[in-house]
Amino acid sequence: MTEGLNAEDIKSIISHIKNIMDGQRDYLIDLDNAMGDGDLGITMTKAFTAANEYAQNTAEISPSKLLMATGMAIAKAAPSTMGTLIATGFMKGGKAIQAAEQIGLKDLAVFFEAFTQGIMDRGKSKPGDKTIIDVLQPITLSLHHSAKNDKSLSEGITDAFYISQQAVLDTIQLKAQHGRAAYYQEASIGKQDAGSTVGMLIMKGLYQFSKSNF
Amino acid sequence: MTEGLNAEDIKSIISHIKNIMDGQRDYLIDLDNAMGDGDLGITMTKAFTAANEYAQNTAEISPSKLLMATGMAIAKAAPSTMGTLIATGFMKGGKAIQAAEQIGLKDLAVFFEAFTQGIMDRGKSKPGDKTIIDVLQPITLSLHHSAKNDKSLSEGITDAFYISQQAVLDTIQLKAQHGRAAYYQEASIGKQDAGSTVGMLIMKGLYQFSKSNF
Amino acid sequence: MKKFINEPIHFVDEMIEGIIGAHPGKLGYAANDLRCIIKECNKIKGKVGIATGGGSGHLPLFLGYVGDGLLDGCAVGGVFQSPSAEQMLHVTKAIDSGAGVLYIYGNYGGDIMNFDMAAEMAEMENIKVEQVIAGEDVASAPKGEERKRRGVAGIFFIYKIAGAMANELATIDEVKRVAEKTCANVRTMGVALTPCIVPEAGRPSFILGENEMEIGMGIHGEPGIHRGPLKKADEIINEILPQILSDLPYKKGDEVSVLVNGLGATPKEELYILYRRVHHLLKQEDISVYKTYIGEFATSMEMAGASVSILKLDGELKRLLSKPASSPFFEQTQL
Amino acid sequence: MKKFINEPIHFVDEMIEGIIGAHPGKLGYAANDLRCIIKECNKIKGKVGIATGGGSGHLPLFLGYVGDGLLDGCAVGGVFQSPSAEQMLHVTKAIDSGAGVLYIYGNYGGDIMNFDMAAEMAEMENIKVEQVIAGEDVASAPKGEERKRRGVAGIFFIYKIAGAMANELATIDEVKRVAEKTCANVRTMGVALTPCIVPEAGRPSFILGENEMEIGMGIHGEPGIHRGPLKKADEIINEILPQILSDLPYKKGDEVSVLVNGLGATPKEELYILYRRVHHLLKQEDISVYKTYIGEFATSMEMAGASVSILKLDGELKRLLSKPASSPFFEQTQL
Ligand SMILES: Nc1ncnc2c1ncn2[C@@H]1O[C@H](COP(=O)(O)OP(=O)(O)O)[C@@H](O)[C@H]1O
Ligand SMILES: Nc1ncnc2c1ncn2[C@@H]1O[C@H](COP(=O)(O)OP(=O)(O)O)[C@@H](O)[C@H]1O
Ligand SMILES: [Mg+2]
Ligand SMILES: [Mg+2]
Ligand SMILES: [Mg+2]
């Protein structure tokens, strides 16, 4: 299996994610408004506009460096909670990738694992806290599982995306432990976590790319 | 003609004026709102409540001193433009009265003349400036005229009251030169002067007293 | 009416109780009347006393400027109402140290008459009184009729400069002279965005449409120059600043102090956005700015809006403006 | 949206341009980025640098406390948004004089993460960084969970006291110690009456009924303890002050400083009416007030509302609180 993602593919994925965030801007605002300050749609479009701008203008061919620099672009453009967490995720995830020019399913799993761990370290959060972690962790597990079972890259991405969709819904029953949503305490139960939705939309960017390219 | 007003009569007149101001509170507010700050109904009820309180509780039998002290009570209770002007009027008017215990038509004319002059001095205003002067001056002239023609006190008061009613309407066509209304410049033409209305209502107090006592 | 109040009729007295309670050793009152505010300190023999007075609802005006290097006393009226002549007299007697008392107040009918009466009464008690009436709102009367103009935020400069002069133990004529010079050198123009509510009235005294502003409106809602749709911050300054500048006129090479005053609800962020444009335009006109004051100096309770005041400086005014001053509402160290 | 603004997206940068233009020689910026505000002065060798940062829309928070005896720098975010770690790093590098830099900021997720990142980056550049996170809003988390509490107006006290300590060339550990002591000794609770509008959003982030208030609401509209009909000023204080006092708890014989903070649109008159009741209740509890601060110290643009903060003093805190301080937004002479 020679299937893999090179720097150009990653740039294309980032552009997919940007388009998705633009389209879901108001949805994210509404989700964040329910238990936050309603800026998530604004910051995520800012974050991925900056990411895309960087990505489309760089000559970088190392996926690792490309992903780390994407994180830095996001940190600068969108220093909100979610912006900073995602920036950290890209930086840590990119750093963890060993592959030189092309990344496979195993690398992708490693990327998401480090992405998740980076956010947990930065946010002092853990699974079950009703955060983006509750989507990122199932994604990571699914990718590792697919890699171990020698699934194709596109299969692995598809499975992870479906799982992320379910994981978002699973956040509804959780009680928020971090950020503004935590002030709602018991009242946070029954509402979908806004940040988790962002995690799913990132995965959706990969899925859309994979659908149209493999 | 022995008809005259003693201290008890004056106290009764003040209580008439107080009741009139209470009844016309909202009307005065509306008039003042059109080109001012709308406080006239509030300050005039305050002014004459204080005047009445003083008058009903004093043993003063000198009309001159009673009227002056009434002015001082008003100055303290209602230091707005109109409150201060009327206070000045009572003080100057009272001071001008020579009669010891009983005041006749001539004295009343002298009272209003000094009342008017006191306000003109204090307010640096003159007839035609669209102020209370434009009611007080016709009242003064009418009272002097009646006194000269030996009319009865009650006839003199009735004439002066009718004239004051007309004088209020005559202020409509004038252009305001003082106070907040002056900021409206040309736009003040066509609106009745609020302060002049107060002048007429004071005269109405005398008229009501005279109707029910003579 | 979303206000933190108890009974509306107690609004003023409870406010003063709060102020006196909050600033012990700084502010006290005379004649057993909370509305006769005086500076709590030993009188300085030979120092001219400076008194002001006016309606409530304009904090830090008027009583907020009673302090060191500023005013010595203030008679406090009801909301938007003049205090009484008697109260002014109490303040006058309490602050006179033999050098006379200067009244500085805004050009409003009720205040003028009461201060006039107070001055007459004070003179009967052998206190020398002089008066300076502030009126610098260019929107309130055309050039040539300056004496009809309303006094608004620019009165702050008069307090500051007269207070500094009095602190140097100047004679009452000298203090009056610099106060009048300041009056002559300051111009103001404002914009209102929303009305305010007098607690006892309980409803706004005027209405502005959802997207309307009034250029030149007075601090009690007196009519301005024109009402129209809300414009951008820069456009508003483009409209009002030239009217201020051409009135004095302020000229190329002049040195000025600028006061951008918030009327109450307008946040400091917006005042600085307005100042930004003032700064640019003054630079274009080659007028240099010695010192800025940006914040709330004369308000109308919760009215949204702002005014710009410009004071033209000369050596003397600049020196006096630079002096330290200190009250519970205003602090300035030597510039 | 009745605001003095130009394009909403330029709100923050134009505001900063206005501030920098208005206060030359006082405030400047680092790294050619207007949002990296630093004190304009010669660095004092051996003085700990103090930096803060946070979203815009809270003036005088945060950058308004950059000044003598206060903070040395501030990273400025978008409205209600954290500044970036990179901007914090720029400020850190610009203000470090070799004695290390202390970060003092409010307990909000975005700020914490970015300051953490900035601290890691600064340490890579061999700058010693320590952090103190302010969180004193008793309405935001129950006793026992103090670390979850939001930081609101009480942060002013931390700035003031840490700034005074740093001015004495204390070590970073000493400055951190008094900052943490201040944190531990201050409690705040607030009431919101109206929302504010984030310029880029253009509409209020929450709605309160015509006659409603929310006790305990945060300065970005975070939920409070309960929403109900607007009460009288005294009743509101009767409700919130005991919750503050019992939390620390403050006890008979304690000496405190009281901060009554306006959230933006609430006039000073009303803050003093609130203070009046605080004063009475503290007297009843035999708690003495050393110094009051009443005005706007931490706002939410044009939000109407207020908060009360109480700082329990000991000899050291009192001495540090009494020191002079001076910024374009805050002046205090030696008490
Ligand atoms: N400490 C944390 N660790 C991980 N995720 C977090 C943490 N705090 C908040 N989040 C996530 O961030 C989302 C909110 O992001 P954002 O709107 O940027 O926050 P804010 O506007 O409060 O800065 C939440 O829905 C949650 O998924
Ligand atoms: N200088 C003046 N001389 C005489 N009357 C005046 C003068 N200025 C105002 N007035 C009268 O006062 C009235 C307004 O009184 P009032 O409502 O008390 O004023 P304000 O509320 O502005 O203090 C006007 O209608 C006018 O009749
Ligand atoms: Mg948010
Ligand atoms: Mg009136
Ligand atoms: Mg205000």
Ligand SMILES: [Mg+2]
């Ligand atoms: Mg304000």
